[in-house]
Amino acid sequence: MATFESFSSEALGFLEGLKANNTKDWFAAHKTTYETQLKDPSKHFADGMAGALQDLTGQGHRSKIFRIYRDVRFSKDKTPYNAHLHIAFIPQGNAVQPPMWFFGLSPEKLSLGCGVFQYDKNALDAFRTAMAGPKGAELIQLTEDMRQDGFRIEDPELKRVPTGFDKDHPHAEALRRKGFAVWMDAGAPAFVIEPNLIERTSVLFGKLMPVFQLLSRDM
Known part of the structure; x- marks a missing residue:
């Protein structure tokens, strides 16, 4: 499998379009774009990022990609989709509730975090x-x-x-x-369409290592 380099500009365009047209009809008309430009690449990115976090922390990680479909049963907001990409990376081990890493891409910005909500x-x-x-x-x-x-x-x-x-x-x-979680804004969404995304994201996650280390000790 080829090394993941970056998301495409089409992926960002899809999120921008979904935010402006959060309906089932619009999503159905653009589902192929979602699957080929966002859903499938997200899996490749998550796999590669989990490996990079293992290198950073010395611990194995698994990833969780949050669903694009919203649970609207108990919400006043009935828009059916999440116009963002959220991925969590959970360290493997015996900790009862370890600190996690968070990757949040929206049409406005990219946010990275570490901790326990x-x-x-x-x-x-x-x-x-x-x-x-x-x-x-x-x-x-x-x-x-x-x-x-x-x-x-x-x-x-x-x-x-x-x-x-x-x-x-x-x-x-x-x-x-x-709980305790720390967030940083990595900049404009265009950050994710530039090459070496995993490596560049890992460098930024490195700035949150003090949070991971503190919450991983003696708990």
Whole structure:
């Protein structure tokens, strides 16, 4: 199989068109473009990117390409399709809920991220225990440093420190989190149509390695 180089300008055109014409009729008329320019290339990119992340982290990864079809059963927004490409890369191992890598391509921009959106109950308990110790100070410092460097990090989800911890705990900022993810905007969507996409994306993911390393330790 040939090495994946990049997505095509037709792939970006498809996403732009879908955003402007998010209907079943339009999608049906352009389904061949979707399958040949976006769906199939996404699989090749995901396979290659998973290998690059193994090289970067020393851990095997599997990929998850999110469906283009929206679940509209419980949503007021009834548009049937996602006008973006989202791919997650999950490290393999014994961690209960490891940090993941995220690739998000929309008609407006390319965003890359690393972390955990929200821990489930068991993993959240372990996260909070870690945040109450020295690791909490590391996460608070990492948040400050990465924000200064232009990365996007959401504020803690809770207004108060959770039950079981001192309300004036010095790591309150970390304890009030239900997850921790850091995002960067890689620029215009045209980033993905230039050669060596996997290599260039891996370089950018490398800037998020401090997040991956911190969340991978002792949890």
